[in-house]
Amino acid sequence: MKKFIAIAGNIGVGKSTLTALLSERLGWEAFYEAVDDNPYLADFYKDMRQWSFHSQIFFLSRRLRHHRQILDRPGTVVQDRSVYEDAEIFAENLYRQGHMTERDYRTYRELYEAMTLFLPPPDLVVYLRASVPTLIQRIRMRGRDFERDVSPEYLEQLNQLYEQWIERFSLCPVLTVPSDNLDFVKYNSHMELIAAKIVEKLAGKEVVVFD
Secondary structure: OOOEEEEEEOOOOOHHHHHHHHHHHHOOEEEOOOOOOOOOHHHHHHOHHHHHHHHHHHHHHHHHHHHHHHHHOOOOEEEEOOHHHHHHHHHHHHHHOOOOOHHHHHHHHHHHHHHHOOOOOOOEEEEEEOOHHHHHHHHHHHOOHHHOOOOHHHHHHHHHHHHHHHHHOOOOOEEEEEOOOOOOOOOHHHHHHHHHHHHHHHOOOOOOOOO
């Protein structure tokens, strides 16, 4: 039976890697986050207030397109970051920090809320949870120039918003993965454990903790 799985989590936590590994291991189609082709992202990291609205609109439009395409696919798909995170985490944080104006934020929210009314939710959200030191280490390892100056304070703000969002999220089941302790890139056994838990959750089984 076709399923739709969204991988959620902060910058550098391993969403793209997990998406690729699940696709390879379980034969699911992968949809990746539109990062490298975002024409505003490098400018955004240099001047967040000037370019935040532009960057977030690009991400939102791409994510909505992917969401629609996913619904039309015949088989199971796994998506690198959900449409909800763009609005509930990143745009919200930019607005709270004064990097997005009231006018831009309200326009963005209106578009997001109108579009998501027509989109069925995923069957499962896999939330990768990691501390700031882990995120910084992984960001440095992947070596994107425009992410070099991302501050620990910014990552912590995002982490707090992620925790608040995931606590109130109720559109579909959520599986939380403790990514500080589970290195699914380095250890194949960790990857096997995560994949097994995801399959169990999709089957409707109660998955409480990773053991």
